[in-house]
Amino acid sequence: MIPRLFHGGALAANSTVALTQEQAHYLRSVLRREAGSEIRLFNAADGEFSARLAEVGKKGAAASLEALLRAPEAESDILLLVSPVKRAAMEMILQKGTELGAAAFLPVMTDRTNADRLRIDRLQAIALEAAEQCGRLSVPDVRAPSKLAETLLHWDRSRQLYYCDEAGDDPSKEWGGANGRAAPLIDVAREVGAGAAAILIGPEGGFTPEERRWLRTLPFVRAVTLGPRILRADTAAIVALALWQAAAGDFRRNGQ
Amino acid sequence: MIPRLFHGGALAANSTVALTQEQAHYLRSVLRREAGSEIRLFNAADGEFSARLAEVGKKGAAASLEALLRAPEAESDILLLVSPVKRAAMEMILQKGTELGAAAFLPVMTDRTNADRLRIDRLQAIALEAAEQCGRLSVPDVRAPSKLAETLLHWDRSRQLYYCDEAGDDPSKEWGGANGRAAPLIDVAREVGAGAAAILIGPEGGFTPEERRWLRTLPFVRAVTLGPRILRADTAAIVALALWQAAAGDFRRNGQ
Numbered sequence: 001m002i003p004r005l006f007h008g009g010a011l012a013a014n015s016t017v018a019l020t021q022e023q024a025h026y027l028r029s030v031l032r033r034e035a036g037s038e039i040r041l042f043n044a045a046d047g048e049f050s051a052r053l054a055e056v057g058k059k060g061a062a063a064s065l066e067a068l069l070r071a072p073e074a075e076s077d078i079l080l081l082v083s084p085v086k087r088a089a090m091e092m093i094l095q096k097g098t099e100l101g102a103a104a105f106l107p108v109m110t111d112r113t114n115a116d117r118l119r120i121d122r123l124q125a126i127a128l129e130a131a132e133q134c135g136r137l138s139v140p141d142v143r144a145p146s147k148l149a150e151t152l153l154h155w156d157r158s159r160q161l162y163y164c165d166e167a168g169d170d171p172s173k174e175w176g177g178a179n180g181r182a183a184p185l186i187d188v189a190r191e192v193g194a195g196a197a198a199i200l201i202g203p204e205g206g207f208t209p210e211e212r213r214w215l216r217t218l219p220f221v222r223a224v225t226l227g228p229r230i231l232r233a234d235t236a237a238i239v240a241l242a243l244w245q246a247a248a249g250d251f252r253r254n255g256q
Numbered sequence: 257m258i259p260r261l262f263h264g265g266a267l268a269a270n271s272t273v274a275l276t277q278e279q280a281h282y283l284r285s286v287l288r289r290e291a292g293s294e295i296r297l298f299n300a301a302d303g304e305f306s307a308r309l310a311e312v313g314k315k316g317a318a319a320s321l322e323a324l325l326r327a328p329e330a331e332s333d334i335l336l337l338v339s340p341v342k343r344a345a346m347e348m349i350l351q352k353g354t355e356l357g358a359a360a361f362l363p364v365m366t367d368r369t370n371a372d373r374l375r376i377d378r379l380q381a382i383a384l385e386a387a388e389q390c391g392r393l394s395v396p397d398v399r400a401p402s403k404l405a406e407t408l409l410h411w412d413r414s415r416q417l418y419y420c421d422e423a424g425d426d427p428s429k430e431w432g433g434a435n436g437r438a439a440p441l442i443d444v445a446r447e448v449g450a451g452a453a454a455i456l457i458g459p460e461g462g463f464t465p466e467e468r469r470w471l472r473t474l475p476f477v478r479a480v481t482l483g484p485r486i487l488r489a490d491t492a493a494i495v496a497l498a499l500w501q502a503a504a505g506d507f508r509r510n511g512q
Contacts, residue, residue: 092348096491101483134485186442186502226498227357227507229390235352238491239498242482246442246499251483 024061044138084115098130182223189247280317300394340371354386438479445503
């Protein structure tokens, strides 16, 4: 197994770069690698390179870059807006969402949000590890929490927001919006096609009727369904990302 | 919140049924319910009924059934064959797979299967709880582990098997089979359409080259891909089920 590590600085063939303290510790003490052993370094701007450990000691580690293995590439521009949920479920969303190509995670507070305190640094570390493991070039950004209303107030209206309405189209409810019936995500995403998009996943208790009515009045929002069963928030986030990637994203590209 | 419980015996309006010891304990000691409080009972054969607790004590509980809320319904016939993985990931697969409508789980041993010992009773309990929570009428069966080769030897050939090939179509590999290139699951499932189906998810280390060649020679197997990144086994299982339900299963039905 050749270790695959994210490098925040510039990467170029025949250059030498310093690794972070954590990477040095991981290579030396966990993997027991020595100078001369092969690693891979990547980032979204420069691509992925083979490299050799030039030195690896207690003070740090450096690597000499060799060949470019993979050029930078366009990635899906899909954000995940998610009401924070319990820690284990939130970490699951970060790990699986990274594997599924989310470009960034935006924790959004809704009326019924009721969750453990968010540790953004820990969530960012999970996203980093998942990016290294799943073979993507970018590491998704984990943003600071904000209120849903605030986030949508400053929304770029060219970015379509898929709002996963776990209540479906209950005919007993009156929707104030003009967006019509909620439809299966895969159909809506196929119709909308590629381009900047975002998925909104609500809290375990669901959105309030007021939030639902309001969301459906927003011109960039499409109400979508995720099948006939009630999904947990983490399941819904994973499923929605996968369906969007399959219908409008990069699931048509095969493995590298 | 009205408790929703699976009942293995027959259900009919205006009858009285005995609940299990576990259900009695849950209603009495966890939820603090008393005689007269409302519950729901369901199973795949008879549907879902409203009911009232007739008695709830240390010795057990009984419920008087009232109206039929939901008639029995056809459910997707989709099996999940999965190489056992570490316990947390396996439990995730059972919980999320149940939410996504898997009809049964078949643990299959492959050349590289390397997992904790399976506790089928514990996995079955997770499936039961997820079925109660997600609103489905059936509880998926968790089968005893078997060897993959054995399972496929006795395969009903009218059941299409979607084999998730995490290596994609690496052109450096020679495939012995006649099944051509692997294609995105959603495209293949849409082409095949509804009907009995199964999904096969390999171990964390992937299938061996021999297993891959062999799988592709089987006439009921379709090799499929799940996008350009490397997915963990639990992510792959969740994603494959969701894509199949969206393309050929019940994701077109809205919530109840």
